[in-house]
Amino acid sequence: MKYLFEKHTLLLIESLTFTKTLFAFDYDGTLTPLISDYNKTKISEKIIEQLTLLKTFTPVAIISGRNTKDLKEIMKFKPNYLVGNNRLVGLSKGNNVDSKFEKICRSWYNDIRERLFSGEKNELGISIENKKYSIAIHYRKSRQKKIAKKWIQDVLAELSFSPKIVWGKSVVNIIPMGAPHKGVALLDVIEKSGCRNAFYIGDDITDEDVFNLHNYNIIKVRIGFKKNSAAKYYIKNQKEIKSLLSFLTESFMKNDKGR
Amino acid sequence: MTYLQNIKQNSEMELLVQISIKMQQLNKKIEKQCGMSLTQWYVLNALIDLPGISPFKLSYSIGISPGSLTQTIKRLFKKKWIVIISDPLDSRKKLISITRDGKNSRDLIDSKILPLQSQLITLRNSIEELKNILNSFD
Ligand SMILES: [Mg+2]
Numbered sequence: 381m382k383y384l385f386e387k388h389t390l391l392l393i394e395s396l397t398f399t400k401t402l403f404a405f406d407y408d409g410t411l412t413p414l415i416s417d418y419n420k421t422k423i424s425e426k427i428i429e430q431l432t433l434l435k436t437f438t439p440v441a442i443i444s445g446r447n448t449k450d451l452k453e454i455m456k457f458k459p460n461y462l463v464g465n466n467r468l469v470g471l472s473k474g475n476n477v478d479s480k481f482e483k484i485c486r487s488w489y490n491d492i493r494e495r496l497f498s499g500e501k502n503e504l505g506i507s508i509e510n511k512k513y514s515i516a517i518h519y520r521k522s523r524q525k526k527i528a529k530k531w532i533q534d535v536l537a538e539l540s541f542s543p544k545i546v547w548g549k550s551v552v553n554i555i556p557m558g559a560p561h562k563g564v565a566l567l568d569v570i571e572k573s574g575c576r577n578a579f580y581i582g583d584d585i586t587d588e589d590v591f592n593l594h595n596y597n598i599i600k601v602r603i604g605f606k607k608n609s610a611a612k613y614y615i616k617n618q619k620e621i622k623s624l625l626s627f628l629t630e631s632f633m634k635n636d637k638g639r
Numbered sequence: 640m641t642y643l644q645n646i647k648q649n650s651e652m653e654l655l656v657q658i659s660i661k662m663q664q665l666n667k668k669i670e671k672q673c674g675m676s677l678t679q680w681y682v683l684n685a686l687i688d689l690p691g692i693s694p695f696k697l698s699y700s701i702g703i704s705p706g707s708l709t710q711t712i713k714r715l716f717k718k719k720w721i722v723i724i725s726d727p728l729d730s731r732k733k734l735i736s737i738t739r740d741g742k743n744s745r746d747l748i749d750s751k752i753l754p755l756q757s758q759l760i761t762l763r764n765s766i767e768e769l770k771n772i773l774n775s776f777d
Contacts, residue, residue: 381727382724382727388722388724389724391722391724391736391738392690392691392722392724392734392736394738394739395686395687395690395691395722395736395737395738395742396690396691398687398690398737398742399687399688399690401690576688576689577688577689577690596691596692596693596696597689597691599690599691610728612726612727612728613727634739
């Protein structure tokens with residue numbers, strides 16, 4: 381991971397403001413500091429002001445595991461796209477829909493595992509991971525990546541409840557339709573916004589679904605350095621979000637002056 | 640018969656050579672007057688929409704061979720019009736972005752080319768025809 385506020389990395393971030401880029405943020409722990417009482421989190425006036433200014437230049441999205449209604453109530457800022465748990469069902473704590481997704485994933489997991497270990501295919505170096513609301517099939521360790529990928533494609537085509545498929549770097553994620561996945565949510569919003577490029581920042585494990593997307597046109601930033609994160613860039617802590625927002629809005633303002 | 644004589648006998652070939660030479664001259668002229676070659680402009684222009692792209696993917700996206708793109712990238716970097724950073728997840732890979740200086744220079748060229756627009760537009764059909772001819776070589 382690279383620190384975002386290094387000179388050269390900042391030049392990369394600045395270049396995002398020269399074109400149509402979607403700026404997407406996680407909410408808890410990203411726009412607000414994490415505090416023990418989940419219901420008392422508050423987004424600071426300064427950040428609201430910065431986001432409002434940012435929105436005058438470019439589309440802004442908030443993608444959160446929180447209840448959408450809650451989110452609308454507590455947030456004084458209205459982004460262009462707000463994705464809460466009505467489209468990310470399950471990121472907040474338990475309901476029936478969750479267990480449905482869990483069951484689908486478990487059946488996929490067993491199905492794929494069975495095929496993987498019943499024949500000659502485990503020689504392909506494929507492994508499978510059950511992530512509760514999604515399944516990851518890894519083939520990074522494979523020495524025959526093309527054959528491994530083809531084998532996975534064939535297996536996916538035969539699964540019951542056809543999944544949403546998200547290819548990553550030597551990994552494929554399969555997700556039940558409608559199940560929680562910030563990566564899928566972000567791709568949806570990017571498409572809706574008509575932007576070619578996106579910037580995403582988040583702080584926890586559910587944000588890894590975004591960080592794992594293999595699209596080169598998404599700049600992924602994590603709050604806090606973490607060795608195994610798939611995000612390429614990080615800022616040191618939540619407080620630095622203000623500096624990031626200032627940097628972005630100032631860049632956009634410079635563009636306007638140049639015109 | 641020398642090689643050149645042979646070419647001259649073949650008027651169509653000569654035409655292609657002439658076009659190629661004229662394009663090089665135009666490129667040089669623009670580079671001298673504006674400080675930026677047509678290829679450099681083309682790469683900068685593409686980079687505006689593709690921030691943080693790898694040289695390999697850029698080469699694929701804009702249809703310039705990796706070899707000649709490398710040369711252009713070196714020149715653009717020297718002029719500080721682009722920034723090259725190593726991919727944080729794989730230091731062997733590089734990522735390129737246009738800088739503000741690069742963007743301003745591109746904008747400047749655009750404003751210089753603008754008055755020529757009506758003349759250039761007459762070339763459009765010829766260029767399309769040339770493209771068709773080139774495609775038949777594939
Ligand atoms: Mg969070």
